Amino acid sequence: MPDYTDMWGVMMDSIFKERWVEIIKILLNSTRPMTIREMEIKLKVSNRTIRNDLDEINIYLKENKYGSIVRKPRVGIWIEIDDDRENELRKMFNEINRYVEPFSPKERQLYILKELLKCQNPITMEELSEELYVSRITIFKDINKIEEDIKRYNLSILRKQNYGVEIIGSESDFRKLVTEVFKEDRDVFSQNSLNFIRELLLESERQMDFFFTDESMSSLIFHIAISVERVRQNKSIKLDCEKKDELKSHREYSIAKYIVEKLETEFAACIPENEICYITMHILGSKIQRDYRYDDERLLSILDKDVVKLSMEIIELIGNILSVDLSNDKALLIGLALHLEPTVNRFKYDLVIKNPLLPEIKKNYPSIFGASWASSVLFEKYYGYKVNEDEIGYIAIHIGAALERQKINTKAIIVCSSGVGTSQLVSVRLGKAIPNLDIVDVISLHEVENIENKNFDIVISTVPFEYSLKPVVQISPFVEEKDIEKIKKWIKNIEGIRKPDKKILDDTLGIFFSPSLIFPKLNLKTREEVINVLGDYMLKYGYIEPAFLEEVFEREKITSTAIGKGVAIPHGNQKYVKRPVIALAILEKPVQWGENDVDLVFMLAFKEDSKLNMQNFFSEFYKILDDEKILNDIRILNSSEEIYRYLSRR
Template sequence: NTFEYSVAKEIIENIYNQLNIDLSCSEVYYITQCLLASKKLIDVSESTNKKHVKNLVNIILKEIHEKLSIDFTNDEYLIDGLTLHLNIALTRIQFQMNIRNELLETIKNDYPLAFQMGVIAGKIVEQYDNIKINENEIGYIALHFGAALSRNGIKENIQAKNIIIVCSSGLGISVLLKAKVEEYFHNRLNVIKVMPSYEINNQILDNVDYILSTVPLKNVKSDKIIKINRMLQKEDVENIENRIFHKTDTDLIEITTFFNKDNFYIDKDFETKEECINFLADEAIKKDLMDEMSKESIFEREEISSTSIGDLTAIPHPISTDTKKSFISILVLNKPIMWGDFLVQVVFLLNIEKSKASLWEPMFLKLYNYIKEKNGINSLLKNKSYDMFLKEFINFSQI
């Protein structure tokens, strides 16, 4: 009964006439599904579900505000983007048109807070539309939240800094460098202009917050000058984060209070991830660190998308941050078990209370980097020592 069906029939007839290939009838319906899904890209206003999806987005944003204490309810750009995306995605899911997300692991591991928001959104969609949403779709939804976090500077809670870029190379490199800075830092850095080194003087220096320079500046000396490479490499981004936004200044004293020797367990012989989660959650409940609802939330989160991250490690956590107290439990198994697609021998149960929700992502990333860059799991498995782990983790976090 749709216009798209007649178009699909015409496409198949044309294929037969021009290529002499007779496609089966089922292909007509598949092409119709594709046309119905993609049509919303062209004209969302025609969608009869638009009002429903807009309402769904509002519910999602209220839930994120409630669970993570981050308010997106006035971000029209995010609202429009999510509405457009869900219009397409819901049709795709209803037709069981599977989609692969090549960025999924990167999103899960590099943007854990945005992915957590995607998980919350997925639960809302399942609850209101009675459809199962997989982690590939959640990953794409998470991209909208990741962009919103960067765009609004919510994660850093800072105002944009005015900067000048000094570049000795040609115009093309200068323009690319400016674009890369804006891409990485969005509205957190306001690039006033790109200038050659010989034009920089103390008066210009006084009128900006920082200068990013690809060359040594002989005329002026100041802590405001940050040396960078011409192509803005990973170490430059990290250096800018540390110098301008003090990214490494997450309160280490507070972070160390998340760990406690009483929550460090070794030499266990569990055989499934369910046994691991049950053990860690039940121990936390006994110590009045969390409740049964939070335990259920850990299993819900795990069902949506596996929390194993490779390197013999999993970092399970609840969907929401309703736990009574921030803590991280550590479980070291005697032998690895299958956890999703990876073998796991060390489990970090991560719980951060709502009042400290801003520490959720920095804490996850510190753990992730300790595991991946420091190769800390080898030390944990070899030494099985709480004191050595804490010392290594703190030292690594201060780098």
């Protein structure tokens, strides 16, 4: 049996569209034309709602070649359809349940928001009340909540009596909200339209020397579809002349122009120049993949010099924080610079990208994510942009890959005097039991004098043997469990010698904290309350200027500073910092911080001349994040002094 639910998917993404099924059932089952009034009574919705539904249903039926809805004055309404197609529709309906009220308040508000974004005309409270089977008071409260949520997009809701409600604001901000709300719900556009745009982009790629990543391709298709739909609704983007001229200077503009010419033909639309620039912006901001080797240093000569410089400084900064030398990793430098070229364009043109891996990055690599946050000061320094957590997440991926490349197994030579069979047994057993041990060679005792010529870290011997230059571990020829544990301890010591001192906390951490700015057991309910309390005390004690707090809120509006494990690190612009400091709040109960629950809040205030201090702090801070015990200890300590002594080891 065909998957009718999938075939009907475009009509089944909301309760509103499920009502379409009911309308079609009524028309198919009726032996005569139906009137609007009769359908009003059956479905308990307004005349206008029925008329709008019939318009949408008719478009769908025609696009999918099922037939059409016929409306004849003083006669009624019916569906004109042949028997085979009617049977297909009826079989579909057997797979689809009658619509019921499935919404929680949050789901209902999302539904209303989607309708406000899709509708070309204002929607009345009465229509929403009828559609959702709730009172007008409930709809009124829902609208208030929605308006509060969309403020961060600089949008608001216009309400007028006998007019309805609609979202108002700039077209650019409106499209950002559309992108966010419908990011998982692409059914808002017909599949045929999306397929056409995909083929058009694939054709355009052949004119360029790079290809879009799958993620960027999907995003571009969606943005172009939004552009076409909004133009058809006479809603075009607005750009100033200076920005338009700058965009037209890029060769990507000619690609966008070619795309628009094809779109105009396909969709019978006249697309203005501003929309060509809008598509150019999104091409420039798209992540790309090039057909190059990432260890090919010639790439650096064709990349933007400022971006390469930024990449090098980010690598140096994060390397210092993590106490690891990343400066010789050319694959990291090239990969990061390739990533940052479109990143800078996204900042420049105020474009947003979503990182689908962000929750996993925060959960599994909080220390790397936390260290990568430090790079935000460099974006502000060179470009004046506030970087969001999605972009930080991508930087963390590049750093994580570099750290994986740095993992070096311990190299060992095995000395065995019992013959080839025993030496092979020892080698195989150790290889299976200790994956991070590379066996460089297996030699007999009389070959020991030649081992200076080999590259190794440790000698593992089945016979007593002294060697002054490297550790020697004596084991049984049968490799017992105690032998394996003994070797593992030596490997741990050797790996520790390779790394800088990684003691859990350093005395220098105390420089950044003050008992007067540590607040245990705070009973606050929102992110805003926490920021205000910490900011007020930082202001009171002369650490920051008033504008610092405004900057913190502005940053949180752009992106959450939650970094995982219940920790957030709100921070403001360094130019409003008088003296570097960190204020710490330990909350009685977690508060919602973006999409995360947070109960430990470190508000960071650093200055340009405290760059070394900042690096030192993050170097210690990432160790805290990696250790659940330290985080939990901070949570359970009862006084500011106790927490201060614990953090500073004073």
